[in-house]
Amino acid sequence: MYRSQVLICGGTGCTSSGSMDIKKAxxxxxxxxxxxxxxxxxxxxxxxxxxxxPVVIIYPEGAFYSRVKVEDIPELVEEHLIxxxxxxxxxxxxxxxxxxxxxxDEVGFYKKQMRVALKNCGVIDPENIDEYLAFDGYKALExxxxxxxxxxxISQIKKSGLRGRGGGGFPTGLKWELxxxxxxxxxxxxxxxxxxxxxxxxxxxILEGDPNCVLEAMEIAGxxxxxxxxxxxxxxxxxxxxxxxxxxxxxxxxYGLLGKNILGTGxxxxxxxxxxxxxxxxxxxxxxxxxxxxxxxxxxxxxxxPANSGLWGKPTLxxxxxxxxxxxxIILNGADWFANIGTEKSKGTKVFALxxxxxxxxxxxxxxxxxxxxxxxxxxxxIPNNKKFKAVQTGGPxxxxxxxxxxxxxxxxxxxxxxxxxxxxxxxxVLDEDNxxxxxxxxxxxxxxxxxxxKCTPCRVGTKRMLxxxxxxxxxxxxxxxxxxxxxxxxxxxxxxLCGLGQTAPNxxxxxLKYFRDEYIAHxxxxxxxxxxxxxxxxxxxxxxxxxxCGLCARSCPVSAIEGKVKEKFTVNQDKCIKCGTCxxxxxxxxxDKK
Amino acid sequence: MKTIxxxxxxRKNTLDRVNQRRDRNTTRIVxxxxxxxxxxxxxxxxLAIMDEVEKLNLKDVIVAQTGCIGVCRLEPxxxxxxxxxxxVTYIKMTPEKARxxxxxxxxxxxxxxxxxMHIVDxxxxxxxxxxxx
Numbered sequence: 001m002y003r004s005q006v007l008i009c010g011g012t013g014c015t016s017s018g019s020m021d022i023k024k025a026x027x028x029x030x031x032x033x034x035x036x037x038x039x040x041x042x043x044x045x046x047x048x049x050x051x052x053x054p055v056v057i058i059y060p061e062g063a064f065y066s067r068v069k070v071e072d073i074p075e076l077v078e079e080h081l082i083x084x085x086x087x088x089x090x091x092x093x094x095x096x097x098x099x100x101x102x103x104x105d106e107v108g109f110y111k112k113q114m115r116v117a118l119k120n121c122g123v124i125d126p127e128n129i130d131e132y133l134a135f136d137g138y139k140a141l142e143x144x145x146x147x148x149x150x151x152x153x154i155s156q157i158k159k160s161g162l163r164g165r166g167g168g169g170f171p172t173g174l175k176w177e178l179x180x181x182x183x184x185x186x187x188x189x190x191x192x193x194x195x196x197x198x199x200x201x202x203x204x205x206i207l208e209g210d211p212n213c214v215l216e217a218m219e220i221a222g223x224x225x226x227x228x229x230x231x232x233x234x235x236x237x238x239x240x241x242x243x244x245x246x247x248x249x250x251x252x253x254x255y256g257l258l259g260k261n262i263l264g265t266g267x268x269x270x271x272x273x274x275x276x277x278x279x280x281x282x283x284x285x286x287x288x289x290x291x292x293x294x295x296x297x298x299x300x301x302x303x304x305x306p307a308n309s310g311l312w313g314k315p316t317l318x319x320x321x322x323x324x325x326x327x328x329x330i331i332l333n334g335a336d337w338f339a340n341i342g343t344e345k346s347k348g349t350k351v352f353a354l355x356x357x358x359x360x361x362x363x364x365x366x367x368x369x370x371x372x373x374x375x376x377x378x379x380x381x382x383i384p385n386n387k388k389f390k391a392v393q394t395g396g397p398x399x400x401x402x403x404x405x406x407x408x409x410x411x412x413x414x415x416x417x418x419x420x421x422x423x424x425x426x427x428x429x430v431l432d433e434d435n436x437x438x439x440x441x442x443x444x445x446x447x448x449x450x451x452x453x454x455k456c457t458p459c460r461v462g463t464k465r466m467l468x469x470x471x472x473x474x475x476x477x478x479x480x481x482x483x484x485x486x487x488x489x490x491x492x493x494x495x496x497x498l499c500g501l502g503q504t505a506p507n508x509x510x511x512x513l514k515y516f517r518d519e520y521i522a523h524x525x526x527x528x529x530x531x532x533x534x535x536x537x538x539x540x541x542x543x544x545x546x547x548x549x550c551g552l553c554a555r556s557c558p559v560s561a562i563e564g565k566v567k568e569k570f571t572v573n574q575d576k577c578i579k580c581g582t583c584x585x586x587x588x589x590x591x592x593d594k595k
Numbered sequence: 596m597k598t599i600x601x602x603x604x605x606r607k608n609t610l611d612r613v614n615q616r617r618d619r620n621t622t623r624i625v626x627x628x629x630x631x632x633x634x635x636x637x638x639x640x641x642l643a644i645m646d647e648v649e650k651l652n653l654k655d656v657i658v659a660q661t662g663c664i665g666v667c668r669l670e671p672x673x674x675x676x677x678x679x680x681x682x683v684t685y686i687k688m689t690p691e692k693a694r695x696x697x698x699x700x701x702x703x704x705x706x707x708x709x710x711x712m713h714i715v716d717x718x719x720x721x722x723x724x725x726x727x728x
Binding site for chain 1: 596597598599602605606608609610612613615625627629630631633659660661662663664665666667668672674681682683684706708709711712713714715716717718719720723724725726
């Protein structure tokens with residue numbers, strides 16, 4: 001057990017300002033003073049504070065020393081590690097207590113957020129209905145059942161301006177009204193929890209953190225449209241969410257909040273869980289309904305729309321998890337309160353799952369109209385390792401990329417569509433200079449090609465052909481004609497596919513072509529991948545100036561592609577090289593570069 | 596089957612349990628147990644806290660799990676709210692750290708400063724990655 005830990009930043013920024021020399025000097029000094037067994041020296045990854053580097057932090061005190069020099073080391077060891085006094089001269093903040101933040105609520109990450117759908121997430125115990133009740137749980141249902149007529153509920157939702165959070169952005173109130181209209185012996189309420197976009201986990205988090213708010217909202221929807229039966233269609237890959245939903249349903253039944261004669265008002269509603277096997281297309285509403293009916297998960301042509309002929313041919317209301325999570329708050333706080341949040345055409349808040357090259361990976365909820373810049377820098381904490389921000393991918397395989405130059409765009413349904421992306425369900429993947437946009441487009445097309453259900457030809461065959469062209473480009477065999485072919489194919493697939501999956505599948509290609517055409521051209525004309533991702537276009541080269549001719553690379557190469565003699569010169573034989581990158585990681589002098 | 600009055604009764608009786616403000620009577624310890632938390636190792640943390648609370652025979656301490664707090668990269672997250680005090684968020688917890696928090700903070704009333712967030716220039720620096728030579 002060490003009594004003290006010294007962290008030295010080993011990120012690129014601090015290393016180039018000499019942090020490794022500091023580490024060496026520190027280790028020597030500790031040995032000289034005979035305390036090297038008591039103090040542990042740790043080289044860390046980048047703290048993201050490169051401008052203050054080289055950075056040294058000493059725990060348990062958490063003293064943060066910036067711009068440390070080799071000459072400072074004897075004094076630092078003497079004062080801090082031996083005498084236990086903080087070396088004021090080098091400490092970045094005068095007082096250490098100042099940088100200690102006791103609650104997450106005080107952090108910038110939370111200050112720009114507004115939690116509506118996620119109100120209870122991370123606060124209540126999701127497996128205890130009493131805790132949900134304590135924060136006004138089931139009060140909205142009580143209000144609706146005892147004081148409101150179904151039409152009044154619908155008009156409140158319409159007035160709030162809430163739009164579908166699953167991605168399409170269809171006005172929720174209108175959908176409820178359309179489903180309420182038809183007369184039928186049975187109607188259904190469905191919750192779409194088949195969250196399939198790579199990188200998205202908002203719905204999972206809501207169901208794991210606050211399952212009761214979705215149940216309550218589905219009951220309210222049932223009352224409004226005249227349905228007595230609900231289904232939650234959720235992926236089997238979400239075992240914790242499924243478990244907590246089942247617990248919530250059982251507890252609600254026990255309290256008489258689900259089932260017959262709810263709250264003694266005579267209203268009847270029951271909810272069943274249906275597990276999806278994880279096909280992406282089952283998030284499409286008509287395919288989802290087929291799946292619930294026990295059929296193969298393939299879309300049906302629209303019209304008829306689910307509002308008229310959905311599950312088993314009956315009028316069906318289908319909304320996404322996050323849409324439902326807003327309902328109870330609208331009922332309790334009023335439509336005007338909700339309509340005051342956000343922009344003119346996009347009301348309320350939106351939950352995003354932040355992922356990719358961003359410091360604060362996690363779940364954020366922001367008022368509509370917040371700019372991308374605020375999300376990435378103020379909430380997300382910026383791009384790690386001092387890399388340059390390149391783009392954000394929103395909307396998953398149906399969405400597109402927003403380039404760095406549009407970073408000040410407000411996030412709402414219409415702005416995102418106007419620049420060729422879409423809100424999508426809320427996955428937000430941040431890309432930096434090390435991401436190749438052609439490769440990103442290829443990734444999504446590869447995903448879509450696998451997930452296409454095969455019912456209609458444009459999607460089944462077209463996405464495969466688009467993928468082949470993209471693969472050809474990433475191998476450096478593309479031609480400029482291919483770009484036109486991609487655009488033609490994209491247009492045709494969009495126009496003629498049966499469902500939303502095919503109709504939006506070309507979006508990642510179209511938006512990257514629109515904003516990053518020069519990267520495509522670099523692959524085709526110069527046979528180069530500017531981000532250094534596409535393997536076929538890379539060459540590993542040895543920088544003769546940095547190379548110390550030790551031969552370690554040649555010995556490590558699994559295919560003996562590095563030729564040369566120790567103390568003379570080494571070169572990479574490009575014909576033999578399989579581009580595995582082993583030489584680059586092995587070289588102690590960073591003399592090998594990929595271009 | 597509960598009546599509207601009975602539900603209201605439950606709401607009233609449970610409010611102190613979940614109250615996030617200082618005016619509560621009991622101490623609440625919550626552990627982030629969404630997929631992100633569990634993947635980061637929250638389950639052993641929760642078990643250690645429950646074990647420690649039982650071992651010390653602590654009364655008026657509620658241990659609860661909760662959903663995603665939002666900063667998945669700092670999980671496992673443990674939050675402690677003591678009566679009359681502001682909420683304290685501990686990040687990157689382990690079972691050992693959690694036992695220390697129960698002993699020093701929940702019992703002793705002293706916040707374990709080392710485990711709260713350390714923020715310099717807007718960046719949280721507790722979650723450093725160790726690089727191997």
